[in-house]
Amino acid sequence: MKAGSSSPDSSAPRIHWRRFYLFVGAATLATLVAMALLVNIFERKQEAKNPFFRVVELTDDTEDPVIWGKNFPFQYDAYKRTADQERTRYGGSEAMPRTPTKADPRSIVSQSRLEEDPRLKTMWAGYAFARDFREERGHAFMLTDQIYTERQQAAQQPGACIHCHGSVYVPYRKAGHGDLIKGFEHYNALPYLEIKGDFKHPIACIDCHEPHTMALRVTRPGFIEGIRALKTAQGVKDYDVNRDATRQEMRSFVCGQCHVEYHFKGPEKRLTYPWSKGLKVDDILAYYDEARFKDWTHAESGAPALKAQHPEFELWNQGIHARSGVACADCHMPYTRVGATKISDHHVRSPLLNINHACQTCHRWPEAELKARVENIQDRTFRLRNLALDALVEFISEIKAAKTAGRTDEQLASARDFQRKAQFYLDFIEAENSMGFHAPQEAARILGESIDFTRRGQKELRR
């Protein structure tokens, strides 16, 4: 048959249209899948090539995290999530609705620890903590929760508090005309409510990162001076944390800038970490005894009492994780993968809310098993803490009764000292935010010693 012939030809091959479309469909699908895969591989390769893109210039004066977030969107997104409120069995905060007032515009707060356990009011009688003490919320709230706590009304709080409730690096340097320590000294003694306007952000990128290299660095004077005092005690002279610490140490030290025990020293209210004898509770009490320091006089018993404040860094230092070289960031900011890049999770939170990344990298057990192990430790610590608290409350009422019955200050001095000790040891675990997990046996020892101090104090009263 000739081409172009118009006569119908029954012998011409027939086209199987259905088969043809099937072929076309298959080829199209194959092309589609291959293209999608190619683009996906291309994206991963690009991600791996450039861990970040510098779109803005960061300097030592760039305080606002939003600007840093332009260069580091993954880290910034996670950081913003510290506003999440989620409970674990013994920690974490719950969002409680509240009617805003003129003095306190917050519409959400966390649950009150004082209402949960009224025994704490007895332990802290006469101190601002007996008026308002709530479960800590995430980093995002550190500034506002400190401004609006009722403790601000119970007593005038010093400017030293801002050291750990705001981003201080830029304002401190500004106030000190470039000198961080001078700025620190400037703010310490001023009233908190007077200076709060100078501090705009809760903890920000610049508090832990050097803006050009992103290397970790310590910016808070309290820690710089505290760790130097500790190293001096250990025989290391002239320790400069930003010069001498290893990178892995820094991954704990930046957290230890604030998650520590402290006091305000002297009339200049210098924020001081009591580490010049060591980091154990015994060393810290010895330091306070030698300095004849007390936080307040107990309203019911008249004892020269101490308030322990979230000594996470100190307790972690006594535990097996610290001994094995595991840093705070390994569990609280574990490495996580975004596409082909690996970043530290900047959503700082309880490892119990992120067991697979936080624990399973080293501990190859199912999540439920790991959670059970942690809660086992915490349940035991909580029981011991309750025993110690019951004993202390009973002891305080006995001193109070003895005082009413006419015992002199001199006669009560020894018992009051035992109360000071028992209370500080107990509070060291109570105020610490891991319910014993950071160093289980040390926590149990400290609570055991607290109960023993109470026992010996009660014996003193019966003499």
Add this chain to the structure above:
Amino acid sequence: MNTRTRIRTAAIAVGVLFGLATGIGGYTFIYARGGSYLTNNPKACANCHVMQDHFDAWVKSSHRSVATCNDCHTPHNFFGKYWTKADHGFWHSYAFTTGDFHEPIYMKARSRAVTENACRHCHATITHEIDTRRTAENDRLSCIRCHSGVGHPR
């Protein structure tokens, strides 16, 4: 249009489409360094980025100069080796492309068995003594339960 022209057009369409699919597929294979997966080079295993940490750790491990990834993670026979590579290759690519997988990554039971056999392949003189003392068929001791860090320390 007569039938012959139709056939010709259809044939060209199919040809172009299949050519496209083959071309793009082939390029994807080259771009993704698909050929490297047939080799023993450990760098190939870190191609897809997820294994980068394992590769970095292997470089510092006690086995770095005597065993590569394939020595411990594929069977020591031709068919088993390439079957395992194909099987793992497919599922790893699938998981990493969809992003739907557990992190940190886990070894499946079959992969564990491959590794257990690989230990025994090289360390037969020691493991033979241990394995012959087992009491039941299935209570073979696991080497990597205790020696978990020999290939890539955590």
